[in-house]
Amino acid sequence: xxxxxxxxxxxxxxxxxxxxxxxxxxxxxxxxxxxxxxxxxxxxxxxxxxxxxxxxxxxxxxxxxxxxxxxxxxxxxxxxxxxxxxxxxxxxxxxxxxxxxxxxxxxxxxxxxxxxxxxxxxxxxxxxxxxxxxxxxxxxxxxxxxxxxxxxxxxxxxxxxxxxxxxxxxxxxxxxxxxxxxxxxxxxxxxxxxxxxxxxxxxxxxxxxxxxxxxxxxxxxxxxxxxxxxxxxxxxxxxxxxxxxxxxxxxxxxxxxxxxxxxxxxxxxxxxxxxxxxxxxxxxxxxxxxxxxxxxxxxxxxxxxxxxxxxxxxxxxxxxxxxxxxxxxxxxxxxxxxxxxxxxxxxxxxxxxxxxxxxxxxxxxxxxxxxxxxxxxxxxxxxxxxxxxxxxxxxxxxxxxxxxxxxxxxxxxxxxxxxxxxxxxxxxxxxxx
Amino acid sequence: xxxxxxxxxxxxxxxxxxxxxxxxxxxxxxxxxxxxxxxxxxxxxxxxxxxxxxxxxxxxxxxxxxxxxxxxxxxxxxxxxxxxxxxxxxxxxxxxxxxxxxxxxxxxxxxxxxxxxxxxxxxxxxxxxxxxxxxxxxxxxxxxxxxxxxxxxxxxxxxxxxxxxxxxxxxxxxxxxxxxxxxxxxxxxxxxxxxxxxxxxxxxxxxxxxxxxxxxxxxxxxxxxxxxxxxxxxxxxxxxxxxxxxxxxxxxxxxxxxxxxxxxxxxxxxxxxxxxxxxxxxxxxxxxxxxxxxxxxxxxxxxxxxxxxxxxxxxxxxxxxxxxxxxxxxxxxxxxxxxxxxxxxxxxxxxxxx
Numbered sequence: 079x080x081x082x083x084x085x086x087x088x089x090x091x092x093x094x095x096x097x098x099x100x101x102x103x104x105x106x107x108x109x110x111x112x113x114x115x116x117x118x119x120x121x122x123x124x125x126x127x128x129x130x131x132x133x134x135x136x137x138x139x140x141x142x143x144x145x146x147x148x149x150x151x152x153x154x155x156x157x158x159x160x161x162x163x164x165x166x167x168x169x170x171x172x173x174x175x176x177x178x179x180x181x182x183x184x185x186x187x188x189x190x191x192x193x194x195x196x197x198x199x200x201x202x203x204x205x206x207x208x209x210x211x212x213x214x215x216x217x218x219x220x221x222x223x224x225x226x227x228x229x230x231x232x233x234x235x236x237x238x239x240x241x242x243x244x245x246x247x248x249x250x251x252x253x254x255x256x257x258x259x260x261x262x263x264x265x266x267x268x269x270x271x272x273x274x275x276x277x278x279x280x281x282x283x284x285x286x287x288x289x290x291x292x293x294x295x296x297x298x299x300x301x302x303x304x305x306x307x308x309x310x311x312x313x314x315x316x317x318x319x320x321x322x323x324x325x326x327x328x329x330x331x332x333x334x335x336x337x338x339x340x341x342x343x344x345x346x347x348x349x350x351x352x353x354x355x356x357x358x359x360x361x362x363x364x365x366x367x368x369x370x371x372x373x374x375x376x377x378x379x380x381x382x383x384x385x386x387x388x389x390x391x392x393x394x395x396x397x398x399x400x401x402x403x404x405x406x407x408x409x410x411x412x413x414x415x416x417x418x419x420x421x422x423x424x425x426x427x428x429x430x431x432x433x434x435x436x437x438x439x440x441x442x443x444x445x446x447x448x449x450x451x452x453x454x455x456x457x458x459x460x461x462x463x464x465x466x467x468x469x470x471x472x473x474x475x476x477x478x479x480x481x482x483x484x485x486x487x488x489x490x491x492x493x494x495x496x497x498x499x500x501x502x503x504x505x506x507x508x509x510x511x
Numbered sequence: 512x513x514x515x516x517x518x519x520x521x522x523x524x525x526x527x528x529x530x531x532x533x534x535x536x537x538x539x540x541x542x543x544x545x546x547x548x549x550x551x552x553x554x555x556x557x558x559x560x561x562x563x564x565x566x567x568x569x570x571x572x573x574x575x576x577x578x579x580x581x582x583x584x585x586x587x588x589x590x591x592x593x594x595x596x597x598x599x600x601x602x603x604x605x606x607x608x609x610x611x612x613x614x615x616x617x618x619x620x621x622x623x624x625x626x627x628x629x630x631x632x633x634x635x636x637x638x639x640x641x642x643x644x645x646x647x648x649x650x651x652x653x654x655x656x657x658x659x660x661x662x663x664x665x666x667x668x669x670x671x672x673x674x675x676x677x678x679x680x681x682x683x684x685x686x687x688x689x690x691x692x693x694x695x696x697x698x699x700x701x702x703x704x705x706x707x708x709x710x711x712x713x714x715x716x717x718x719x720x721x722x723x724x725x726x727x728x729x730x731x732x733x734x735x736x737x738x739x740x741x742x743x744x745x746x747x748x749x750x751x752x753x754x755x756x757x758x759x760x761x762x763x764x765x766x767x768x769x770x771x772x773x774x775x776x777x778x779x780x781x782x783x784x785x786x787x788x789x790x791x792x793x794x795x796x797x798x799x800x801x802x803x804x805x806x807x808x809x810x811x812x813x814x815x816x817x818x819x820x821x822x823x824x825x826x827x828x829x830x831x832x833x834x835x836x837x838x839x840x841x842x843x844x845x846x847x848x849x850x851x852x853x854x855x856x857x858x859x860x861x862x863x864x865x
Contacts (some may be wrong), residue, residue, distance in 0.1 A: 294714050311717055332650060332659075345657070351705050352704050358647075404663075
C-alpha cells in the first residue's frame with residue numbers, strides 16, 4: 079500500500095484544524111473540492127464551515143453544494159423515529175410458562191383461554207404433586223413432570239427445580255425468544271375502562287419497545303401511544319436500550335410480604351395505575367415472579383432458581399427466589415446497558431394461603447433482604463463481562479467471597495447459579511427431542 | 512381498609528403560592544375554592560408599569576421588576592427578566608416553610624371519576640409523607656392509602672427520607688420541547704396515571720416548574736431558576752436547571768423527590784417556533800449538562816444546601832465554562848443567588864438537610 083501523499087496529509091491536517099480556519103479562498107480549486115468532500119465525510123460540515131466554503135466562490139465547490147442540496151437552513155432537531163404504536167406479535171416467538179401446584183388446571187386455563195389461545199404453553203408440574211394434571215382441550219401445550227426433570231438434570235441438581243422454582247425448568251427447555259410466566263392463582267384483570275387486560279400483548283409490547291434507564295421520563299414510557307419524551311430529555315438518549323425484563327403488577331392480593339399482609343389482612347390493591355416505566359439504572363427493585371416476561375435469549379442465563387430459604391414453601395410468602403433473581407438481573411442489565419420495565423400489565427391475584435401461617439413458618443427471607451440488597455446495590459462487574467453468563471459468573475465469585483461464610487444459604491445460591499449456567503449452556507447446545 | 516384515612520392538614524399559614532405572570536391572573540378564579548385560604552406571592556415579569564389585577568378576595572403580595580431591583584440592588588442581576596424563571600424571586604422572599612408554584616395557564620383538572628382535583632392537597636400529602644429513594648417500590652408510593660411496601664423491600668428502608676420536592680404532572684397540553692411540539696402539534700396527554708413515586712437516588716429527571724411544590728426549609732436555596740430570557744442565550748430551561756441542581760443536592764443530603772400526582776390542566780400551548788428559538792441552545796447543551804450532573808459529586812463537608820450549591824457553582828464554572836461562556840455567568844449568578852438568599856433569610860443559614 080502506497081504511503082499517503084503530502085497533499086493528502088495536508089488536507090487531513092486542515093480537517094483537524096477547521097475550527098481555527100476562517101478563510102479558504104486561497105486554496106486551488108481541486109484542493110478545495112477534495113477538502114470539501116473530506117469535510118463532508120468526516121461529518122464536520124457545520125453552518126460556519128459551509129459559509130466559508132461558499133465564500134470562496136469556487137465553481138466546483140458551489141456546484142457540489144447545489145448538487146447535494148446542502149442548504150443553510152436551521153433544521154430543528156427532530157425526535158428520533160418512533161416505533162409503531164402497534165407492536166406486532168409473532169406467536170412463534172413466545173412461550174407461556176406456568177408452574178402447576180394444583181392438578182386441576184381447568185378453571186385457570188379456561189379463564190385465560192381468550193388471551194392464551196394460539197400461543198404455546200409450557201406447564202411444569204411441581205415435582206411434589208403426585209396426581210396427573212387435568213388440562214382442558216384446545217391448547218397447544220407441553221407438560222413437563224418430575225420424570226422429565228430427572229431425565230435432563232442430574233439428581234444432585236434436580237432439587238433446584240422444586241417448589242416455586244419448577245417453572246424455571248420451563249424456561250430452560252423453551253426454544254423461544256420471549257417467556258411470559260404467571261402464577262397459577264392469577265386470573266385476568268380488568269383495566270379502568272372495564273376491558274380485560276391482555277397480559278401477552280402488553281408484556282411483549284414492553285419487551286419490544288426500548289427502555290430508558292439513563293434518564294427518567296416524567297410521562298413514563300415515552301413509546302406508549304399518546305406519550306413522548308418531555309422537554310429537557312436529552313435527544314441522544316431517546317433511542318433507549320433494549321428492554322429484556324417486563325415486571326407486571328397485581329390487583330386484589332398484591333405481592334406483600336407475610337408481615338405486611340398479616341398486619342393489614344384487609345389490604346387489597348384496587349388501584350389500577352395505567353403506566354409502564356423503566357426502572358432507572360442503578361436502582362434496585364424487588365422482582366415479583368407472579369407476573370413477569372423476559373427476553374430469554376438475552377437474559378435467560380441470569381434468571382434462575384438459586385436462592386432457597388430453609389423453610390421454602392409453595393406460597394409466595396414463603397419464598398424469595400424471584401426477589402433474588404430480580405436483583406441479579408438488574409445488576410446484569412445495568413452492566414450490559416439493557417432495560418427493565420415495571421407497571422402494566424396487571425393480573426388479578428386470587429386469595430390463597432394465610433399470611434399469618436406463613437409468617438409463623440418462614441420469615442428468614444425478610445431478614446435476609448437487609449444483607450442482600452446493599453450487597454447488590456454496590457456490586458460492580460468488570461469490563462470483561464459482556465454476556466449474561468459472564469456477569470453471573472463474576473457475581474458468583476463476589477457472593478461467595480463477601481457473603482459465603484456468614485450466610486450459607488447465599489453460598490448455596492451462588493453454587494446453584496454456577497450449576498444453572500452450566501446446565502443452561504448444555505441444554506441450549508443440545509438438539510432436544 | 513384497615514385504618515381510616517386521616518384528613519390532610521391544610522397548612523394555610525405554612526405555605527405560599529408563587530405565581531409568575533406577564534399577562535393576567537384570570538386563571539385564579541377557577542382555583543379560588545382551593546387557593547383562597549393561602550397567601551399568594553405574585554412575581555410580575557415584563558413591563559413593571561403595567562398593572563396586573565389580582566382577583567378580589569385573595570391575600571397576596573406582588574413584586575414587579577422595580578421591586579426586585581429595589582430589594583436586591585445589584586444582586587437583582589441573578590433574577591431573570593422576560594422569562595418565568597423570575598418566579599424564584601418569590602421563593603426567596605417567602606417566609607413560609609412550603610412553596611407551591613403554578614403557571615398562569617394551568618387550571619383545575621378532573622380525575623377519571625369527574626371530580627375536580629385539589630392539586631394543592633395532593634402536593635401537601637406528597638411533601639408530608641416520606642420518600643423512598645434507595646429501593647424502588649413496584650407499587651409506587653407505599654405511604655398512599657391502599658398501598659404498602661412489596662415483598663422483598665428491606666424493612667430497614669421502610670422509614671424513608673424526608674420529601675423535599677413534589678413534582679406534579681399535566682393533562683391536556685403536555686410539557687414537550689419545541690421539536691416534539693412541531694412533530695406532534697395535536698398530541699394531548701389524556702392518560703391519568705394514578706400514581707406518585709419517588710425518583711430513585713442517582714437518577715436525574717426533567718423537572719417542570721408548571722406544577723411544583725417543595726419544602727423551602729429543606730431545599731429552598733437550590734431552587735434557583737437560572738439566567739434565562741432577555742439578554743440571555745437561552746430560555747425554557749430554567750426549571751430544568753433547577754431540577755438537576757436540586758436532585759444532585761437532594762441525593763447528597765438524603766432527601767427525596769416525588770413525581771406523579773397531582774395533575775393540573777395545562778391549557779395553553781406556546782408557539783413552537785418561538786420555543787425553538789429559546790430552547791435551541793439548551794437542546795444541544797443538555798447533551799453536555801446531563802453527563803456533568805450525572806458525574807458530579809459533592810464532598811461530604813457540604814452538609815447544608817447553601818454549601819452544596821456553592822460547591823456546585825464552582826464545578827459548573829470549572830467544567831461547563833468551556834461549553835459556553837454563559838455557564839461562567841450562570842455560575843456567578845448562582846453565587847449571587849445564594850448571597851441574596853442568605854441576606855433575605857438569615858435564620859436559614861445554619862439549616863441543614865436533616
